[in-house]
Amino acid sequence: MELSNLIYLDASFIVEVYETIHNRPVPIKVSRTENMGGGVNVGFINLGASTTETKDFPISTRQMYQEVKDTLLSIPTVDLSSVDPKALPEHFWTKGIFGATQSVIQFYGGPTRQDSFFSLYHHLSKERNDVILVTNDMYLSTGYDQIQKHLGGSCSGFGIEVHGLFKLLATDPTARPICAPLIMEKLRNI
Numbered sequence: 001m002e003l004s005n006l007i008y009l010d011a012s013f014i015v016e017v018y019e020t021i022h023n024r025p026v027p028i029k030v031s032r033t034e035n036m037g038g039g040v041n042v043g044f045i046n047l048g049a050s051t052t053e054t055k056d057f058p059i060s061t062r063q064m065y066q067e068v069k070d071t072l073l074s075i076p077t078v079d080l081s082s083v084d085p086k087a088l089p090e091h092f093w094t095k096g097i098f099g100a101t102q103s104v105i106q107f108y109g110g111p112t113r114q115d116s117f118f119s120l121y122h123h124l125s126k127e128r129n130d131v132i133l134v135t136n137d138m139y140l141s142t143g144y145d146q147i148q149k150h151l152g153g154s155c156s157g158f159g160i161e162v163h164g165l166f167k168l169l170a171t172d173p174t175a176r177p178i179c180a181p182l183i184m185e186k187l188r189n190i
Contacts, residue, residue, distance in 0.1 A: 026057055077093040100117070
């Protein structure tokens with residue numbers, strides 16, 4: 001049995017690519033579960049009630065990924081250490097170090113606010129190019145989906161070398177680029 005090194009796999013993206021390559025929609029079974037939890041749900045009025053939607057595919061997104069991987073490898077590879085962040089393409093492959101960043105913001109003598117988030121670094125030196133990662137816990141592999149809750153404390157110093165496909169969401173001339181991981185595969189722990 002071979003265990004996967006996938007850390008992150010964006011199911012929506014993989015399904016979209018799979019459908020494009022095969023030129024047909026992937027049949028899905030949608031299940032909805034209502035949780036009243038002491039709430040009321042009458043027509044358009046929803047007070048404390050919630051609905052959970054689950055989508056089941058006839059094959060797993062990992063199987064779909066294996067089928068579309070060769071096509072995805074045609075997307076350009078970027079070296080974060082040498083590319084101008086403003087020149088990043090919308091989609092790109094790169095290698096880097098998946099880790100966490102913590103920032104502290106103080107508002108003109110007022111209260112401070114700490115923010116923790118995932119980042120991708122090209123290396124671990126003080127002078128480094130990195131991108132902020134916007135993730136969806138649903139697409140993180142087991143265990144990694146729990147790290148975000150602990151980023152400000154015990155997990156803020158981890159580093160995992162990864163190879164991945166990323167989507168550029170936004171750039172700011174005075175800040176780091178913001179990207180969404182689409183696929184991240186673990187190469188080794190740092």
